[in-house]
Amino acid sequence: MVSHTPESNRVVVAVTGATGVVYAVRALDVLRELEYESHLIVTKSAALTRAYETDLSKDDLESRADVAYHHTDVGAPLSSGSFHTRGMLIAPTSMRTLGEIATGVTSSLVSRAADVTLKERRPLVLMVRETPLNLIHLRNMTAVTEAGATVFPPVPAFYSRPSSIEEIVDHSVGRALDQLGIHTDIFPRWDAALRESVRNGNLDVQGEEGDD
Template sequence: MNGAVRKSERRLVVGISGASGVTYGIRTLDALRELGVESHLVVSRAALLTLSQETDLSTEELTGRADVTHRLADVGASIASGSFRTIGMIVAPCSVRTMSEIATGVTSSLLTRAADVTLKERRPLVLMVRETPLHLGHLRTMTALAEMGATIAPPLPAFYAKPASIEEMVDQSVGRALDVFGLDWSAVRRWGGLKGPASE
């Protein structure tokens, strides 16, 4: 990251795109509120459709979880400029379309423009890509993004944490993604090493 970020500038941009798993974006917003990090939300139109299919939340209830919500078409918003200081951006979940648009740099919305800005400013960009199986084109796009500096973080369950619910699996994935920004969320269960005969 270029230069030091003052505590008052602890802002994270949160993009929610149209892949299945809108709960990852919701819990990211909840975590940031708990951590005292200012959240700047931008949501794709497809994500709002997914929200209605996967949750009982309204659009207003989703945006109410963020400190600031930006309109998808507002390419003049603060988060579209590198001079607006943030600690980075997370796209949770990240659709293949969104991932591909970010990789090309040909951005058609504020969500992908903000991601492009994050990359050009050398700030952490985390993409929680939700797609399976992956064909070669997907993998090549992920490689290109990794070479640009993005972190590809598919939300995969960590069974060593012995999750007792879907909610715990979601929180573990969100918390590990937030680790990339140096944010330590209490919901994460940390690995403490093997215990018992296998560790002897």
């Protein structure tokens, strides 16, 4: 069993309107398994995306969290730096939300909670979802990085030869939670054993001399 102080036990999870609600769903499930206290915010656009991408109802999603807040409730505990959390994960992060965070605009509880996370010097992990990226996107990513956030696009890794969407999602979620100092075993980590198993398979990881 994992034990925590009350302050280190809380994790804020926000869901915005970009594609990829599954990342938040999986993150909430993992946090519950590890006995972390999750605080959820779902934007209006994210509710639409949830309906498009999953069979989950509003209640289904919110039930995965310990506490759920309305995205307009800017007076919620998350809007104050005195409400201590381990950090915040926005999964996925829309370009609108990224822009609000980058410019200090706090028009919703999501952007306010992110602003609080930055000002309190706590980890803020942004699973940004957009492609291709224009210059505005890139400048906003630079701005939030300079402010202390971690820009974490959910880029799949294939060295473990994933055989399902679930395995691809687990890798991104597990790596994102790493940024909050939360260790999980939901995906294979690159180590000597995995390297050896790849070498013993059909994939030639050695390459030819001079290969990139």
